[in-house]
Amino acid sequence: MVSNISFRPWWHENLPALPQLDSRFPENADVVIIGSGYTGLSAALTLAHAGRDVLILEAGSPGFGASTRNGGQVGSGNQKFRVQSLIALYGREKAKALVRAGSEMLRYIEDLIESESIVCHFKKVGRFRGAVRPAHYESMARDMEDLKRFAGVEYFMVPANEQRTEVGTDIYFGGSVLPHDAALHPGLYHRGLLQRVLQSGGQLQTETRVTGLTSNRSSFDVHTTRGVLTAGEVLVASNGYTGSELPDFKSRLVPVGTSMIATEELPEELMLDLMPTSRVYGNTARVFHYYRPSTDGRRLLFGGRIRRLVAQNSSSAYQHLQREMNHVFPVLSGYRITHGWSGYIGYTKDVLPHLGCHNRIWYAAGYCGTGVSRSTWFGHKVALKILGKDEGKTVFDDLPLSPFRFRRAAPLGVVLFESWYRFRDRFYD
């Protein structure tokens, strides 16, 4: 039974105090960035390093969106599609370039954290992905081989009879390990990035919602809940939180809710039994779950879809997720849940992330749930584009960010798709 839990992300516990922010509302900026998640901060850092006067506007508190709520699993995004599916969709050369870009994103975030000395428990712990069907194990093995051939991705397969060396459950039919995937503390990563942006001269105004944009000849009037300011360039970095105030982007991004729970502190030996290699974990289901040890190694943090996101601040909303966790680890049924929280990820029509410029407004968004490395890299790349640099070119540039046809029906569509996917997870390969 889930009761008396905190609805704050576990990551928010014991975060260092926020840096002092200048609350005076500026009249203008070279570049205004809408949204203070990783996309916005990463772009701001690159722009500030290049000497641009950059201002981030955030509707809520700093990092209010997914960037301080996520699982802290750092991957390449290459597992969203099988390599063979990418080839069928985009051809061999483009598919190769796309998976290589995924690997580059992993390297980029690691280098950034090191070069900016961001203390956020970043560690290449590796990722274990459990097969929920015997056939998934075989197809995952083929896909891993393709990834290795295409992008030099290292991996190894773990057959079912050896899987206890990786994870303390027998529900999977073996799994794969990507040893170069990583884990970090999302809250500390966000704080660290923010600190570097401010130190480089960037500014952040919180509790300031952008309510509309008016395009002038060579600038924009940025309308906000605190007044109007002028910007040379505007970057939309609001991803899964994009609202009606940015209609061209809202129509192209669908918010999909995902949630996490944290257990109470567990005995050390139990933690070792459940996750002997302390990696980040997931499975091959369409409606998948993901989990990992907390950064202090004392709790299990488990994520997935909850059915009642509208009631995310009610304990009962998280019961379903707890049942799913107990299905993976029945031994946890005697333990309490202390935290439950939710957030929105941004989905695109082609399930690929996008960046570019639409009606003179820059954007980077749509990481479809693998946003820690992607948003960092996309933020950096779109900033290079704003700066007019060649290094801003990416393999994603010619992929159109298409509108959803029935965007208004998206909340219902997400629920219907989820039910259909759960049905297929249950009854089909």
Ligand SMILES: Cc1cc2nc3c(=O)[nH]c(=O)nc-3n(C[C@H](O)[C@H](O)[C@H](O)COP(=O)(O)OP(=O)(O)OC[C@H]3O[C@@H](n4cnc5c(N)ncnc54)[C@H](O)[C@@H]3O)c2cc1C
């Ligand atoms: C529960 C959960 C678990 C996840 N786990 C993982 C994981 O383990 N690994 C992984 O790679 N990814 C994960 N993700 C996804 C990842 O967190 C996101 O893809 C990433 O943080 C996106 O960053 P962002 O900066 O683009 O958007 P966000 O961090 O969502 O930031 C957007 C911001 O824009 C602001 N905003 C919106 N509209 C306006 C406006 N009009 N004016 C001003 N501000 C505005 C919002 O308040 C918000 O703060 C998870 C997401 C969630 C919710």
